[in-house]
């Protein structure tokens with residue numbers, strides 16, 4: 001069976017019936033029924049009789065039942081295997097993303113039960129791949145003719161064709177570079193070593209979530225962030241000076257620290273996640289300062305737990321400083337390669353004594369739902 005189409009058979013000898021159930025988990029498909037076989041009876045999920053015609057029988061998420069005479073066709077008739085499944089489209093582009101500035105990756109699915117030749121075209125270059133029947137989210141890699149620039153809006157139209165079918169997806173991004181940490185980096189909540197690095201500043205109303213005008217953010221003095229991110233082959237480095245008039249951190253455990261004044265950082269290391277949430281290589285970590293103690297956590301994947309990594313935080317009048325180094329190995333990740341594109345995001349949660357009231361973030365996709373597809377994409381430049 002192809003990846004999205006399911007078939008199950010049941011025998012009911014006392015009624016001389018073979019019942020074949022069909023449904024899909026994805027897009028609707030059509031079945032081309034074999035000529036000359038017992039036609040049987042088709043029923044939908046509401047027991048209404050269906051009368052398939054020349055264009056085949058439509059199958060969707062609600063199961064459809066094919067009731068056949070068991071004594072004539074037997075419990076596993078060979079013609080079931082010969083039924084051709086025709087989706088509305090023969091192949092599907094699940095995601096187009098950048099692996100490096102000069103390498104594009106396309107995730108493609110083939111919901112049919114036949115091999116499909118897929119041609120991907122970008123920047124005038126074409127490459128054809130054979131997609132196995134039922135292939136689900138297969139990654140095709142393709143070199144770009146001209147590498148994409150850092151620090152500019154870029155759009156790359158990508159066309160995928162398969163027979164008469166054509167689909168265009170536009171890859172849009174604005175890459176930033178992620179550099180190695182400053183010389184003499186120490187996770188000590190003193191940020192002097194970062195002074196020649198450009199901070200990622202969060203101080204705009206548009207960066208506050210939930211996007212509710214009644215959220216009580218009065219401006220940068222209420223909550224704003226100057227953060228520094230860096231990476232090398234050993235670790236991801238993070239430092240932030242958070243302007244916050246009241247520090248409240250009543251919750252300091254791996255499950256609830258985010259309800260306190262705290263930071264959360266999420267990463268999609270290979271920039272390969274879709275809109276469905278975290279995938280297996282994604283990670284989410286957190287930092288909180290409760291009393292005098294700075295704690296670091298891993299909050300995705302579960303089990304959520306405290307991380308033994310270099311971390312420090314301190315509170316001054318009106319602001320809180322955090323600094324940490326998350327070794328790739330401590331996150332269960334392999335070291336990234338120079339030139340790799342990584343998607344990253346962070347938020348500062350705001351609690352002024354009555355629970356988390358809102359948060360400010362580089363992009364959405366941490367506090368309200370996990371959406372790595374919208375994170376900032378960084379080029380690892382070392």
Ligand SMILES: [Ca+2]
Pocket residue numbers: 185186187188189190191192193323
């Ligand atoms: Ca430091």
Ligand SMILES: [Ca+2]
Pocket residue numbers: 268269270271272273279280281282
């Ligand atoms: Ca991922």
Ligand SMILES: [Ca+2]
Pocket residue numbers: 244245246247248261350351352
């Ligand atoms: Ca606060």
